Amino acid sequence: MINIILASHGSLAEGMVDSVSMLYGKPECFHSVCLRAEDVAEAFGERIESLLDLNVGNIILTDILGGTPFNQGMLLSEKYSNVRVVAGMNLGMILELLMQREVLSLSDCVDHIVNVGKDSVIAPSLDESKEDDMDDLM
Secondary structure, eight states: OOEEEEEEETTHHHHHHHHHHHHHOOOSSEEEEEEOTTOOHHHHHHHHHHTOOTTSOEEEEESSTTSHHHHHHHHHHHHOTTEEEEESOOHHHHHHHHHHTTTSOHHHHHHHHHHHHHHHOOOOOOOGGGHHHHHHHO
């Protein structure tokens, strides 16, 4: 099983955990850590590190590329070979990761959820000529 850590600016990661609980239940090996305005980057990184399970693969999902949660996750991925970081988390990615983390390898999970994330960002049209496309989405 892959250990999942959601890391974000503000309470986004906690909100994602709350949403997952509504849709999926309360999974094990699933954590959130939220960066607050008063936090120091290194201490935030230590909080993430305390949630790692060094006996299994770990995926740290962060809100944005280049932010403190991402940067601290990347430092941990350099320190530990079983830690991967993915930026741009969304609820669809998280749910898919929860469903696939016991059957896919760490590397395959990362590749899979990145593709799910890309595929789930759409701007559907309600134009009548595209009505069939909307039927496919619902």
